[in-house]
Amino acid sequence: MTPAATTTADRIEARRAPRNRLAWAAAAVIATAVLAALLAPILPLIDPDAVDTPNRLRPPGAAGHWLGTDEFGRDLLARLVWGARISLLAGVGTATASMVIGVLLGVHAGYWGGRVDMVVMRLTDILMAFPYILLAIAIVAGLGPGLANAMVAIAIVGFPIYTRLARGVVLSLREREFVEAARALGSTDRLILRRHLLPHLLAPVVVAFSLDVGAKILATAGLSFLGLGTQPPTADWGSMLATARTFVILSPHVALLPGLAIFLVVLSLNILGDALQDYLDPRMRHG
Amino acid sequence: MSRYLLRRLLLLAPVLLGVSVVVFLVLHLSPGDPAEIMLGSQASQEDVARLRASLGLDEPLPMQYVRWMGHVLQGDLGRSIRMRQPVLGEVLIRFRATLLLTATALLLSTVGGVTLGVLSASRPNSMVDRLSTVGSIFGASMPSFWLGLVLMVCFSLWLGWLPASGMYSSHGGGGLGDLLAHLTLPAITLAAASMTIIARLTRSTLLDILRQDFVRTARAKGLVERAVVLRHALRNALIPTVTVVGVQAGYLLGGAIFTETVFAWPGVGTLMIQGILARDFPLVQGCVLVIALVFVFFNLAVDLLYAVLDPRIRYE
Numbered sequence: 001m002t003p004a005a006t007t008t009a010d011r012i013e014a015r016r017a018p019r020n021r022l023a024w025a026a027a028a029v030i031a032t033a034v035l036a037a038l039l040a041p042i043l044p045l046i047d048p049d050a051v052d053t054p055n056r057l058r059p060p061g062a063a064g065h066w067l068g069t070d071e072f073g074r075d076l077l078a079r080l081v082w083g084a085r086i087s088l089l090a091g092v093g094t095a096t097a098s099m100v101i102g103v104l105l106g107v108h109a110g111y112w113g114g115r116v117d118m119v120v121m122r123l124t125d126i127l128m129a130f131p132y133i134l135l136a137i138a139i140v141a142g143l144g145p146g147l148a149n150a151m152v153a154i155a156i157v158g159f160p161i162y163t164r165l166a167r168g169v170v171l172s173l174r175e176r177e178f179v180e181a182a183r184a185l186g187s188t189d190r191l192i193l194r195r196h197l198l199p200h201l202l203a204p205v206v207v208a209f210s211l212d213v214g215a216k217i218l219a220t221a222g223l224s225f226l227g228l229g230t231q232p233p234t235a236d237w238g239s240m241l242a243t244a245r246t247f248v249i250l251s252p253h254v255a256l257l258p259g260l261a262i263f264l265v266v267l268s269l270n271i272l273g274d275a276l277q278d279y280l281d282p283r284m285r286h287g
Numbered sequence: 288m289s290r291y292l293l294r295r296l297l298l299l300a301p302v303l304l305g306v307s308v309v310v311f312l313v314l315h316l317s318p319g320d321p322a323e324i325m326l327g328s329q330a331s332q333e334d335v336a337r338l339r340a341s342l343g344l345d346e347p348l349p350m351q352y353v354r355w356m357g358h359v360l361q362g363d364l365g366r367s368i369r370m371r372q373p374v375l376g377e378v379l380i381r382f383r384a385t386l387l388l389t390a391t392a393l394l395l396s397t398v399g400g401v402t403l404g405v406l407s408a409s410r411p412n413s414m415v416d417r418l419s420t421v422g423s424i425f426g427a428s429m430p431s432f433w434l435g436l437v438l439m440v441c442f443s444l445w446l447g448w449l450p451a452s453g454m455y456s457s458h459g460g461g462g463l464g465d466l467l468a469h470l471t472l473p474a475i476t477l478a479a480a481s482m483t484i485i486a487r488l489t490r491s492t493l494l495d496i497l498r499q500d501f502v503r504t505a506r507a508k509g510l511v512e513r514a515v516v517l518r519h520a521l522r523n524a525l526i527p528t529v530t531v532v533g534v535q536a537g538y539l540l541g542g543a544i545f546t547e548t549v550f551a552w553p554g555v556g557t558l559m560i561q562g563i564l565a566r567d568f569p570l571v572q573g574c575v576l577v578i579a580l581v582f583v584f585f586n587l588a589v590d591l592l593y594a595v596l597d598p599r600i601r602y603e
Binding site for chain 1: 305318541562
């Protein structure tokens, strides 16, 4: 390697180093949250639904309650850990559902074109004609409040982004030589879609998904905050914030802690998503 | 321009039709009889039958839609079951408060975002630029409803500078100063995320433009840097910013629901949530329809403004 190349490579590496450290820190936060959520049943935690009214609204550091207690005297640490199970599952679940529906529709719209494309694109136009959260709220209004219904609503309003992304990629590839060659060799449409087009979608969809999980956690927490998602006494970060709102003047920590949990996890997911984008996009890597 | 306007209006028709169908179907998503759900399990069969008849639920679905649409076109969004008032009047009264909150937040986020973007692009890697970068990552990750609570705790509870909730004070309120004091925290909460997005976009666009030949020419002519940035580069950088501001306006209109809930702001968002929890479907339909229509027409206005600013759009 020439000295000049080494210098340039060193410079790029030096510029990337703080970002890499940030990405590792973000990965550590997410790993901690996921581990806590998975291990919640075996961790030495107090029952998250155990009411202890004499000990209500205890501040962080109180005896037996590291993070204090809520308005019913329930242990906040236990509720945060158990709440992580629901909040993370809701984020990953809704983002996965949106991705599967969106990519399937987008790939077919882009590949077949014509009427299929027109119907799919008009559907996405209509869904995107609403403010994102408003449509989710409208769907929950019809289905009725509850976590499952909130997840269905968020998955529905979230799929058009993936549809547009997948359609765009397939449209740009379907007339390319390698697709023509596969067709000339007698490949069926299904085989072309599966073996030649879907692999090209992997990188952009993975990046979109990694950034979307955070947005979906925010959206489900938002619906729970409005009283339309998880219902009491089940703990999830959004519903914990909603009930704590009434006591924010008496005990701010009851509202601040679940919000901080949402913020840290979503922030880490966004940082990790950006890092993944840099890693998967060679132009960003060397730029 | 008139041909472009006509084309955009024609494209609007199917979207409006689709929006109306989606809003109409909200009532029919619920498993079971909507009339029974709305009135609750304690309601008598006569009351349920009366409500079914008044909502036209006995008719086939397409007929119900046509009837509902006919009423909507005449400005009749039905009657609220909970408040026993015409929905349109209630929604419009509350919409003024939402519009005030959204417009103030949009103004804050645009002025703040463009200023931050210009400062960041003028001095890349400076302290302002780094703070703006951190702010943009934080803005995208912070739940607005939590930010609202944090601001409320800091500025209302601890410092006691601003009121924590409502639109006017219950005792001796009602003036412009009182309104502005109540508006400050909700508007900042709502504007925060959008401001960071607008700042990042203005920064990146301005940095691209500052590298272009016409900027070098302006500098070579001896113009001071301030004039180069503000008079030559910023004007070009604002074109994509207008689009993002338009998108953010829609986002703010939807996001206002959370801010209104945190600060008990008497807007259409809180009205809608009350409607959902009370299973007052006509009220919910009315709220969703009004917000969606405003959103659609606002997007149209932004598209048209974009075409005015950049004539190439009209000829695509």
